[in-house]
Amino acid sequence: MSEPCDVLIEARWVVPVEPAGVVLDAHAVAIRGGRIVDILPIAAARAAWAPAERVELPDHALIPGLVNAHTHNPMTLMRGLADDLPLMRWLQEHIWPAEARVIGPEFVRDGVELAIAEMLRGGTTCCNENYFFPDVQAATYARYGFRALVGLPVIEFPSAWARTRDEYFDKALAAHDAIRALPLVGTAFAPHAPYTVSDASFERIRVLSDQLDIPVHLHLHETAQEVADGKREHGVRPFARVKALGLVNERLIAVHMTQLTEQEIADCAAAGVSVVHCAESNLKLASGFSPAEAMRRAGINVVIGTDGCASNNDLDMFGEMRSAALLAKAVADDATAFDAAAALRAATLGGAGALGWAEQIGSIERGKQADLVAVRFDEVEMQPVYNVVSQLVYAAGRHQVSDVWIAGRRKLRRRELVDMDTGEIIAKAQRWRDRIAAV
Incomplete structure (x- = not known):
């Protein structure tokens, strides 16, 4: 029977x-x-x-389903806004000023909707999100039944989301409590980077991460300039500073990591850190070359992310897999490095592991979602x-x-989105384009 x-x-x-x-x-x-x-x-x-x-x-x-382990998905609405610029000019002269003019709940909602549609059409079923208004992000992901780990942002300057350090933490905890009830959505702390987050904030994040048992999603060692500036301002490399503050552990999702010593690689492996390799964003911003194969061989969980559409300019995990594998071979000077099976694993089960969800997703096994x-x-x-x-x-x-x-719920059927209005999503994106470009 x-x-x-x-x-x-x-x-x-x-x-x-x-x-x-x-x-x-x-x-x-x-x-x-x-x-x-x-x-x-x-x-x-x-x-x-x-x-x-x-x-x-x-x-x-x-x-x-592919797991995009590092995204800023509301920034789909800034796709192509400020291309061909180095990281700090891109951020300080273009992205941050543009965000200050338009960021708010509607911008975040519409950007996430556009990202979900793009990700589904590209085979991505889960993302690790890092942006403002996490409550709006989470509600939007839940509305469309998309799996996401939503970052609780912490940064030392005022934004449309929060004005003071205490407000960032108060809102983070309130958002965490609300998001816990949503299906398919979880939370992580998302301090922006060592150059925008203080020791006091990092210490508070470490305590709360331990108490709540949630990851910490952090840009780290993205560029040589970041490392040099960190040494000048704090007397040590940013990784050493973060390690001294107790954040180098199995909950840390370290993004970019283009500037690493052998000892730092060994420390990450010993601590159980996951590293997100964003090959195409790093190439486009000339941020450097992540030693992905050296990290993988050391035992680090190296996973794959696209970064945001303002610096990539897409959420294409198939393209990112290929770029990550090819770049890893060139950096390692070894054609066998980061082979196809390793790349696919990094984009699926590895990403799930970084987010703390390897027991639920990332492979086709009995009992998994x-x-x-x-x-x-x-x-x-x-x-x-x-x-x-x-x-x-x-x-x-x-x-x-x-x-x-x-x-188990169909989201794409023969290339057609099942429960999303593609025409309306495109119309919203065009309205945001007109608004942003007019300023």
Whole structure:
């Protein structure tokens, strides 16, 4: 007697990510109550399960949803605003002034909506968010059933979100309490960077992170200038300062990390730090080259993020996987570095681990939530197929994502967003463009 399930997805290949490099030929994934209940050959699945919905994907690879481990998603509305500039000029002369003019709840809501639509169409089902108005972000992610870890911002200067240090912390704690009740959404502390956050704030974040058991999401060692300025102002490199303040631990999600010594790499590995490699943003802002393979070989959980659309200029995790893998090879001077299986793992299970969600998502395993992505392999650009995992990393593009599920619920069906009004999202983006450009 076959057993009922909600959805049975039958695919040409299932790429579970765990174990690494494994590809299951002609397999099916059964989903019930938003979770994966079985993974087995298609013929056996048809005998074992009686699905309410059967999805046949005869020319597709089914992979875990991609995890974008570092984003500033409201900044999709600033895509292309100030290109071809170094980091500090980009921030101080263009991005921060523009934000001061327009940032508010509506800007954040509309930017997140645009980002969700882009991410879903590119196979991303989860992001690690770092921006202001976390309450608005969280409500928007929850409204569309998108999985997100939302940052609770801390910075030493006034913003539209908070005016004083105490207000940042008061609002962070209030937002954390409210967000805990939302499905698919969690929180992390998001101090901006060592050059914009004081020792007193970092100490307070460490205590609260320990008490609440939530991660700390921090830009760190992004540029050589940051390191030099940190040494001049504090007498030590920023990493040493953050370490002395007790933040170098298994909860730290350190973003960029282009300037590292061997000892700093060893310290990160020993402490269980996760490092987010944002290859394309680092290249575009000339921030430096992260030693991704050296960190990976040391045992660090190296994961992948796009950064925000103002510095990338997209949320394309397929492109980011490829760039991360290729750049890692060049930096390591080793063609075997950061191989395809490692890149795919960094963009899925590794990212889930950084966010503290590896028990729930990041791989196709029984008991995990069904965050799944179907990628078409029947196009000219994908032929012939010798190695499915290599093809996903080095040949596939986000336009080949056909279907997406989050917690078992369909979000993209044959390239069409299921519960989002694409026309209205585009119209809102254009209105924001007109407003920002007019100032």
